Amino acid sequence: MVEASLYFIQQLLNGLTIGSTYALIAIGYTMVYGIIGMINFAHGEIYMIGMYVSFVAITGLMMAGITFLPVVLLLALAFSMFVSSTYGWAVERVAYRPLRGGNRLIPLISAIGMSIFLQNYVRLAQGSRDVAIPSLIEGNWSFGPADGFQATVSLMQVIIWISTVISMFALTQFIARSKTGKACRAVAEDLKMANLLGIDTNRVISVTFIIGAALAAVAGLLLGLYYGVANPFVGFIAGLKAFTAAVLGGIGSIPGAMLGGLLLGVTESMTGAYFSTEYKDVVSFGLLVLILLFRPTGLLGKPEVEKI
Amino acid sequence: MISQEKIIHGLIAAIATLVLAFPLLGVKLVTDGISPHLENADTNTIVSILVASLAVFFVQVFKDHLSSAFSAIPRPDLLSKIPRPTTTSGRDKAEKIATMLLIAFALAWPFAASRGSVDLATLVLIYVMLGLGLNIVVGLAGLLDLGYVAFYAVGAYSYALLSDYYGLSFWVCLPIAGLLAAAFGFLLGFPVLRLRGDYLAIVTLGFGEIIRIMINNLTSLTGGPNGIGNIPKPTLPAIQTEPDLALVGLEFGKRAKTEGNIPFHEYFGIAYDGSYKVIFLYLLAVLLVVFTIYVIRRLVRMPVGRAWEALREDEIACRSLGLNRTAIKLSAFTMGASFAGFAGAFFAARQGFISPESFTFIESAIILAIVVLGGMGSQFGIILAAIAMTVLPEIAREFQEYRMLLFGVMMVFMMIWRPQGLLPAKRPQLEMTHD
Numbered sequence: 001m002v003e004a005s006l007y008f009i010q011q012l013l014n015g016l017t018i019g020s021t022y023a024l025i026a027i028g029y030t031m032v033y034g035i036i037g038m039i040n041f042a043h044g045e046i047y048m049i050g051m052y053v054s055f056v057a058i059t060g061l062m063m064a065g066i067t068f069l070p071v072v073l074l075l076a077l078a079f080s081m082f083v084s085s086t087y088g089w090a091v092e093r094v095a096y097r098p099l100r101g102g103n104r105l106i107p108l109i110s111a112i113g114m115s116i117f118l119q120n121y122v123r124l125a126q127g128s129r130d131v132a133i134p135s136l137i138e139g140n141w142s143f144g145p146a147d148g149f150q151a152t153v154s155l156m157q158v159i160i161w162i163s164t165v166i167s168m169f170a171l172t173q174f175i176a177r178s179k180t181g182k183a184c185r186a187v188a189e190d191l192k193m194a195n196l197l198g199i200d201t202n203r204v205i206s207v208t209f210i211i212g213a214a215l216a217a218v219a220g221l222l223l224g225l226y227y228g229v230a231n232p233f234v235g236f237i238a239g240l241k242a243f244t245a246a247v248l249g250g251i252g253s254i255p256g257a258m259l260g261g262l263l264l265g266v267t268e269s270m271t272g273a274y275f276s277t278e279y280k281d282v283v284s285f286g287l288l289v290l291i292l293l294f295r296p297t298g299l300l301g302k303p304e305v306e307k308i
Numbered sequence: 309m310i311s312q313e314k315i316i317h318g319l320i321a322a323i324a325t326l327v328l329a330f331p332l333l334g335v336k337l338v339t340d341g342i343s344p345h346l347e348n349a350d351t352n353t354i355v356s357i358l359v360a361s362l363a364v365f366f367v368q369v370f371k372d373h374l375s376s377a378f379s380a381i382p383r384p385d386l387l388s389k390i391p392r393p394t395t396t397s398g399r400d401k402a403e404k405i406a407t408m409l410l411i412a413f414a415l416a417w418p419f420a421a422s423r424g425s426v427d428l429a430t431l432v433l434i435y436v437m438l439g440l441g442l443n444i445v446v447g448l449a450g451l452l453d454l455g456y457v458a459f460y461a462v463g464a465y466s467y468a469l470l471s472d473y474y475g476l477s478f479w480v481c482l483p484i485a486g487l488l489a490a491a492f493g494f495l496l497g498f499p500v501l502r503l504r505g506d507y508l509a510i511v512t513l514g515f516g517e518i519i520r521i522m523i524n525n526l527t528s529l530t531g532g533p534n535g536i537g538n539i540p541k542p543t544l545p546a547i548q549t550e551p552d553l554a555l556v557g558l559e560f561g562k563r564a565k566t567e568g569n570i571p572f573h574e575y576f577g578i579a580y581d582g583s584y585k586v587i588f589l590y591l592l593a594v595l596l597v598v599f600t601i602y603v604i605r606r607l608v609r610m611p612v613g614r615a616w617e618a619l620r621e622d623e624i625a626c627r628s629l630g631l632n633r634t635a636i637k638l639s640a641f642t643m644g645a646s647f648a649g650f651a652g653a654f655f656a657a658r659q660g661f662i663s664p665e666s667f668t669f670i671e672s673a674i675i676l677a678i679v680v681l682g683g684m685g686s687q688f689g690i691i692l693a694a695i696a697m698t699v700l701p702e703i704a705r706e707f708q709e710y711r712m713l714l715f716g717v718m719m720v721f722m723m724i725w726r727p728q729g730l731l732p733a734k735r736p737q738l739e740m741t742h743d
Contacts, residue, residue: 039506053331059344060335079331086327095720099727105452106727109680112673113719120713125332131339236669240513247510278525285514289500292511296503 003149010151011273012266017157017226019265020164024219025242026249026257027171028088028212034188034252035208036100041111042091044239045118046084046213050220051230052122054080055133069136077221081214087118088213089206097202115236123232132229160222167218168258171211175254180207188252237281244288250301259299263287318368325361333357414594418587426583426590428702430658433593434651435694439678440600440687441647446676447684448608449640450620451501452509455516456675458496459489459645461523461667463652468536468662469529475566477557478542482653489649490642492519497641501634516672524664535663541585542592542657543569560585589658596654600647601687607643616640681722683729692730696722 025047032040057076066072095114099107140154175181186194187204195201223238224230241264249260264284271283297303333353335346348354367374418426438460445453463485470476470484500511523530530536543557548570558572559565562580572588573580607613615636619626627633656662678697682689700718704711 033506037506039509049332052337055344056331056335056337056346059337059346062343063345083327083331086324090324090328095724098724102727103684105446105676105680105684106723108452109673109677110720110723112677113716113723115716116670116673116712117716117720120710120716122332124709124713126337131337131344133339133344240517240669243510244514247507251506279521282518282521285511285518288514289511292503292507293499296507298507 002145006144006149006151007273010149011269013151013153013157015266015269016262017160017265018269019245019262020160021219021223021261022238022242022245022265023258023261024164024167024215024222025238026246026261027215027254028209029239029243029246030249030251030254030257031184031208031212033246035184035191035205036096038096038104038107039111039243040096040209040212041108041239042095042114042118043212043216044235044237044242045115045122046087046091046235047216047220047238047242048230048232048235049087049118049122050080050084050213050217051224051234052126052131052220052232053083054217054221054224055131055230058133058136073136073221073225077218080221081217084213084217084220085210088209088216091118092206092209097205115239119232119235126232128232130229130231133224135228136225156226160226163218163222167215171215171254174211180204184208241284244284247298248288248291250298253298253300253302256298256300263299314369314371318365321368322361322365325364326357329357329360411594411598415591418590423583423586426586428699430586430590430593432695432698433590433597434655434658435675435678435698436597436691437593437600437651437654438648438675439682439690439694440597440604441644441651442675443644443679443682443684443687443690444604444607444616444640444647445644446679447682447686448613448620449616449637451637451640452506453512453641453644454509454669454672454676455512455514455519456644456648457667457669457672458512458516458519459493459648460652460655460671461519461664462489462492462645463649464656464662464666465523465530465536465652466649467653467656468539471540472536477566478540478653478657479545482650485653486646486649489652490646493642493645494638497638501637501641513669513672516667516669520664520667523667531663533664535661535665537661539656539660539662540565541660542589542654544572544588546570546575560588593654593658596650600650604687612636612639677719677722681726681729683732686729686731689729689731696730 025043028043028046029040032038032043054076057079058072061072061075066075091114095110096107099110135156137154137156137159140152142150142152144150175184183194183199183204184207186197186199187201191201194204242261245260245264246257247260248264249256249258264287267287268280268284271277271280275283291299295301334349334357336349338345338347418429421429438456441459442453442456445451445456466485466488467478467481470481471478476484496512496515500508503511524533526532527534541560543559546556546558547553548556557566557569558575559569560572562571564571571580572584608617615626615631616639619631619633619636623633626636655666659666674697678690678693681696682691682693701711701715704714707714
């Protein structure tokens with residue numbers, strides 16, 4: 001009995017770990033959708049780029065002789081966030097801005113093209129094989145009977161939770177209090193009206209892409225350290241999961257993305273543990289369909305009023 | 309005059325280019341061996357990164373000069389030079405003649421072209437069929453389907469499995485594949501069609517992935533990642549007179565693989581030639597495409613087709629006129645899926661081997677790109693777009709490594725260059741005239 005519940009707790013903790021990174025990526029999808037109503041398909045690739053850049057930064061810092069871990073990680077995080085944000089910004093400028101205001105499908109195709117481009121760009125630049133870095137953060141706590149199953153929490157997991165909470169808190173404060181955050185909310189409410197009231201909507205849209213990319217880079221660094229490996233193709237499936245999380249929580253809603261991410265992570269980990277790892281993706285998409293059937297706008301989404 | 313603002317802009321863009329390129333292109337992360345380390349890229353790469361940044365700087369600074377220089381080049385507007393009949397009946401007649409000419413050309417062409425290009429043309433025709441099918445869903449009914457490849461997979465696997473387990477021939481399986489794909493479309497459509505646009509997109513995307521994962525994991529049935537091989541090629545039905553009157557299938561191999569079938573060259577008493585098979589498959593594809601085009605043209609003129617377009621234009625108006633929204637959407641979804649099923653069965657027969665790798669999301673994206681590039685709803689446009697999307701990557705085969713990279717760039721630039729598609733669909737409309 002104790003063993004079974006410890007096993008359950010273990011799966012829950014693993015699920016929350018993956019789920020919090022899904023949530024970080026999902027924010028990028030949900031914010032962009034909330035403001036310009038487009039699915040930024042290339043966002044998963046930004047996450048992958050964040051992972052690569054943080055690996056490069058960590059290795060570079062190590063080679064330069066800086067080995068004090070917190071400094072290495074913070075510098076790598078800052079660098080990776082900076083580079084990924086530049087990618088997010090550039091992608092919007094090049095592939096989406098010229099297409100704004102037309103048919104909804106046009107930017108979607110352009111985004112898919114961008115996603116293929118970025119994936120192959122990294123593949124050509126860094127090789128298609130897995131790159132691995134040695135695990136930097138060791139240490140874990142186990143609890144449970146000494147001779148039976150023990151639930152384990154690693155330091156890395158704790159770091160992931162704490163970083164996610166800090167990022168989410170910072171984002172919420174930024175959206176709620178800063179002037180730019182206020183502008184973001186106004187633009188999400190009504191882009192045309194915001195424009196009429198003198199808000200530089202182009203700037204706000206750029207900021208949205210930059211924030212989304214920065215959070216994806218945080219997720220990239222964290223998951224990169226957690227798994228220790230990266231390859232150019234991790235972005236697609238992670239992006240798909242994160243987008244599912246965003247829809248699950250109600251696309252356009254930031255708390256929804258957080259909730260959706262956690263829910264999806266836990267579902268996946270539970271399916272993997274109790275049912276089958278091969279079908280965990282099937283179950284998560286199944287869950288999405290089910291929730292949308294009963295709540296067509298997602299868990300926390302606002303039902304849209306149809307105007308005539 | 310170059311203002312200070314422009315120079316700042318250019319500087320920002322140039323620095324951004326450096327930031328984008330250096331961490332990924334300028335250094336290479338090597339993790340084989342004892343400890344991970346970074347290697348500098350070769351001098352060529354570094355130099356080209358610097359040149360690229362400089363180029364970006366100058367393009368930004370002299371943007372206005374460049375664009376005015378470009379606009380000075382006269383642009384021949386070829387489309388408007390083509391004489392167009394103005395009356396509706398005249399236009400119909402012109403279209404009919406054009407279609408006939410096109411079909412005649414398509415039928416005569418393989419006898420003059422090389423084997424490789426006929427084979428490529430067959431692939432183009434598969435994409436034309438897929439594009440036309442998806443066009444019903446996306447272009448006509450306005451439902452965003454990102455998992456269209458699932459129905460394609462259902463069609464391909466129905467033929468492969470039915471012929472593998474029960475030995476059914478291609479001609480029996482073709483309608484079954486279409487029906488099965490339509491059934492899957494119906495089953496998926498039933499619960500999800502009340503979702504709004506983008507929710508529908510992600511659910512269909514998820515459905516596409518589910519089908520692929522299932523095929524991958526049901527190893528005992530589908531062979532899993534190893535796929536199914538040795539799928540028989542389609543046969544040409546013919547009448548046998550000796551020993552007694554019977555319907556037989558003509559095979560295009562050197563010897564007949566299935567009992568009761570006769571090799572094509574023996575039946576006609578001619579020498580064996582490998583290119584007969586390629587030409588036959590091509591002609592079969594032409595036949596399927598012509599059938600698809602014909603059916604869809606009729607459908608669009610039928611009440612159900614009008615209802616699809618009406619629903620796309622204004623859902624609320626449709627509902628207030630008493631149209632059943634779910635039934636209309638469902639019919640579009642099912643019809644679209646059935647054409648993917650036909651295309652899938654043909655694809656399986658042509659390749660002779662299928663595996664889940666042929667049915668990834670990229671495939672859905674390519675088909676969707678064909679529809680959008682074709683101009684959302686126009687059949688000629690879709691044919692043009694299918695040719696562009698299939699032939700251009702083939703030409704780029706020389707740059708094997710860079711093929712997908714170029715494909716991505718092409719997708720982005722085609723959308724920027726011609727967002728309305730190559731040949732935007734003309735909506736049927738009535739105009740008042742003052743005579």
